[in-house]
Amino acid sequence: AQSVSQHNHHVILSEAASLELGCNYSYGGTVNLFWYVQYPGQHLQLLLKYFSGDPLVKGIKGFEAEFIKSKFSFNLRKPSVQWSDTAEYFCAVNAPRSSNTGKLIFGQGTTLQVKP
Amino acid sequence: EAQVTQNPRYLITVTGKKLTVTCSQNMNHEYMSWYRQDPGLGLRQIYYSMNVEVTDKGDVPEGYKVSRKEKRNFPLILESPSPNQTSLYFCASSPRLAGGYFQETQYFGPGTRLLVL
Numbered sequence: 553a554q555s556v557s558q559h560n561h562h563v564i565l566s567e568a569a570s571l572e573l574g575c576n577y578s579y580g581g582t583v584n585l586f587w588y589v590q591y592p593g594q595h596l597q598l599l600l601k602y603f604s605g606d607p608l609v610k611g612i613k614g615f616e617a618e619f620i621k622s623k624f625s626f627n628l629r630k631p632s633v634q635w636s637d638t639a640e641y642f643c644a645v646n647a648p649r650s651s652n653t654g655k656l657i658f659g660q661g662t663t664l665q666v667k668p
Numbered sequence: 669e670a671q672v673t674q675n676p677r678y679l680i681t682v683t684g685k686k687l688t689v690t691c692s693q694n695m696n697h698e699y700m701s702w703y704r705q706d707p708g709l710g711l712r713q714i715y716y717s718m719n720v721e722v723t724d725k726g727d728v729p730e731g732y733k734v735s736r737k738e739k740r741n742f743p744l745i746l747e748s749p750s751p752n753q754t755s756l757y758f759c760a761s762s763p764r765l766a767g768g769y770f771q772e773t774q775y776f777g778p779g780t781r782l783l784v785l
Contacts, residue, residue: 556710558710561708584772586772586773588776594778595758595776595777595778595779596711596758596776597776598773601772601773603772642710642711644711646772654699654701654716654718654762654774655701655713655716655726655727656701656703656711656713656760656774658703658710658711658712659710660708660709660710661705661708661710
């Protein structure tokens with residue numbers, strides 16, 4: 553069965569610190585990969601996604617993620633966090649179109665707290 | 669504005685009292701889905717629908733029902749809520765693309781926080 557694992561459940565950083573959130577998935581075939589963010593009291597928003605091509609993808613608000621196929625990983629990074637990045641971050645996968653039932657499999661989520 | 673809306677946003681109820689959480693999207697999307705979010709578990713899919721009158725179970729369907737009579741609406745029904753259904757619920761939708769597949773990126777509603785006493 554497909555699964556997604558996020559290693560850090562709660563991360564606390566000071567402003568301007570660098571961020572890396574880990575995400576590993578288990579799936580035997582090709583997957584689509586996503587990072588969603590949920591700001592306090594708001595709905596999920598897409599940060600970035602990877603379907604194919606360049607394994608380093610850039611998203612909104614200065615976030616980027618690198619797909620490493622050999623490690624089944626899709627880690628999220630940001631060089632310098634801001635207080636406004638305080639939120640919960642979810643890694644997710646779904647199957648490519650040929651077998652896509654639409655289901656997203658989510659990781660457990662990582663709560664990021666940025667101290668001013 | 670293209671969006672997914674849910675109502676109510678907050679609900680406190682008692683065990684056994686039937687309730688419905690509505691979900692509506694104005695983007696003419698074929699695919700709709702319900703997830704529940706619980707601390708330490710992320711989001712898990714409850715039910716999904718690929719089109720009108722086509723629904724199927726997700727990973728955690730027990731205690732829930734859905735219906736898809738119209739393309740824009742996908743209500744989640746709890747016939748007899750129990751405290752273990754206390755959670756944050758999200759509705760999501762995505763369009764069907766040329767070639768028949770669903771767009772991989774889904775659009776989420778604002779969430780409904782449910783407390784069952």
